[in-house]
Amino acid sequence: MGEVTVTRRLTFSAAHRLHEPALTDDENRELFGLCNSPYGHGHNYALEVAVRGRVDPRTGYVVDLKQLKEIVNTHLVAHLDHRNLNFDVEFLDGINPTTENLVVRSWAILEPLIQPARLLRLRLWETENNYVEYEG
């Protein structure tokens, strides 16, 4: 019997401003347009955390989703929800908070915490019309 992938979706609401400190203000405006608006804007993000593995014959689970949800909430979502990604989040310090950069940093946080379960993929929705995926 092959492996199964289990996915849990969690949501959070955050502000951000796309701004790369290494660039001039003009370059930032040119690159990011409205997303560089000085006081920021925000989104309702939805994060899908996918874990892959054998089904444990004792539990019928790949992983206990209640435990997975608690790990992701405690170590990731609690630091992002109702926060400003440019100012409030230690692991994003100095990072331009694009969805790409956010998903890559989220992986670095979650991957060791979820072991021995194997993190397969993170999918992060920024709006109903765009999302990013990362597999490490």
Next chain:
Amino acid sequence: MGEVTVTRRLTFSAAHRLHEPALTDDENRELFGLCNSPYGHGHNYALEVAVRGRVDPRTGYVVDLKQLKEIVNTHLVAHLDHRNLNFDVEFLDGINPTTENLVVRSWAILEPLIQPARLLRLRLWETENNYVEYEG
């Protein structure tokens, strides 16, 4: 033949912080909790604009939704999208940007512009789990 209600949905992404200037910082924290987080957070808002009237026998329309969309975009959504509701929006100046206050101010802007069509209702979604409605 009775009247028909026509609704157009539009979306925008904005940052906000719930903070009432007339209250102390402690009172604000107590009242608004995480929503008072100092650097703000944000949402993907969805606004449903409902117009009610007779169907024009010439057009088969209550109102031309292309024109309605342009009015709402130009006079409302363009001022909110990718903005910070606490700092960037003239018609919210000094207003605590709760969803309730936002929908009431949006009505005041849209209602005269849509005439002679009759604005029936605004429904404003802040997240997939909460929304407000206003009928003037």
Next chain:
Amino acid sequence: MGEVTVTRRLTFSAAHRLHEPALTDDENRELFGLCNSPYGHGHNYALEVAVRGRVDPRTGYVVDLKQLKEIVNTHLVAHLDHRNLNFDVEFLDGINPTTENLVVRSWAILEPLIQPARLLRLRLWETENNYVEYEG
């Protein structure tokens, strides 16, 4: 105990072209723009049929939704689904198939068939961004 409203959602896919025969081709193009495109376009429609009444103490139902669904499918949706609203639908013959006109004709068909249950409202979604409502 007050009345309860029960709603059933059904979907269908149809082609249409907005074109009012009483107008010239230029007037039609001016009024309807892309929606007047000569060979038509189409939509996945979703119709919400709302029936209101007392809860029958014997059944715990306002109306049996299985029966309601069958009536709406047989007498309305089967005539619209995978059809062209300008050519295939007898009750739309000579009618410019705007969403407004479609909802009003649908009411005329359903209202007598559903009696003695009372049709309260039809809501017809044309896209995820616009819908019409009619209460007779």
Next chain:
Amino acid sequence: MGEVTVTRRLTFSAAHRLHEPALTDDENRELFGLCNSPYGHGHNYALEVAVRGRVDPRTGYVVDLKQLKEIVNTHLVAHLDHRNLNFDVEFLDGINPTTENLVVRSWAILEPLIQPARLLRLRLWETENNYVEYEG
């Protein structure tokens, strides 16, 4: 300034079997069909709780949604979630758990708890294709 309606959506998962004890087994099978299946089936329900009132100028809120959510969770959703509506829920004892009956009993529980805020409407989704509404 008119009143505003604020709505909070909450979800729960429950089993139920449509069965009216006052009827014979044959009558139950005839009336409810598959919904009378002996061991029950189940749904992911979504409940929308709508409260209407003036916007409090101190808070910019009609009602604090965090408090509303806690009341609804503690006094209603916690009794329904991951339960069997035929066996586990005291306030449904002896009641055929149709969506209509469930929404009416939910109103009786929530309406006094939410005062002085005014409960305007409950909308209860049973599947993505049907829902009921009740205004008391």
Next chain:
Amino acid sequence: MGEVTVTRRLTFSAAHRLHEPALTDDENRELFGLCNSPYGHGHNYALEVAVRGRVDPRTGYVVDLKQLKEIVNTHLVAHLDHRNLNFDVEFLDGINPTTENLVVRSWAILEPLIQPARLLRLRLWETENNYVEYEG
């Protein structure tokens, strides 16, 4: 020209209780928490059936979705819809009906019936916040 993947989504409503017969009642309560609630609970499941192959130049199809839908409905969904997964489903007899176990058994049923088309993936949603995937 490469292969194309075609996916059909179907829904069903079922009750279940997570309970592993090989474990004690205490172990079951500890492991499954609310999901072990004695009388069960339930869900609106959505199953996505993905079939992969070359596009047949005669039909423009990888597979006829009408036929695929009929196979899945007859041999799988009809046995699950409005059923209790612990008591009513022969192919789940003695199986703890986690989403993981359900998707693996569903694969075993569908895979030979769909041949010569090639089943690529099943995705089974249990709620709007969690789903599992299996590729055999």
Next chain:
Amino acid sequence: MGEVTVTRRLTFSAAHRLHEPALTDDENRELFGLCNSPYGHGHNYALEVAVRGRVDPRTGYVVDLKQLKEIVNTHLVAHLDHRNLNFDVEFLDGINPTTENLVVRSWAILEPLIQPARLLRLRLWETENNYVEYEG
């Protein structure tokens, strides 16, 4: 650091009729059933365009989604939206407009335009219940 996949969703509304010119009318009716209805029907399509690559350290982007959206709109969606896929679309001339054929032709158009970014996958939804995927 591995690659990231970025996806943009766009929508369009179009009419089509499934009809293979190389077959007889009877064969077409037999094969395509209601989808062969002579005057056509239509859908609200949703296209997800997935691009994969390294995150550019200067921008924090894999690709600028504003530019991607403009390319897809100008070269693909503008030719499909509010059109009849059997008559109005040059790149579908003589092609039976199944979702499979539409996604393969869309790939052929988009893939060279998006370079040097790498098109990973197109997912095309025809209704809320079926979609196709193509990776070239």
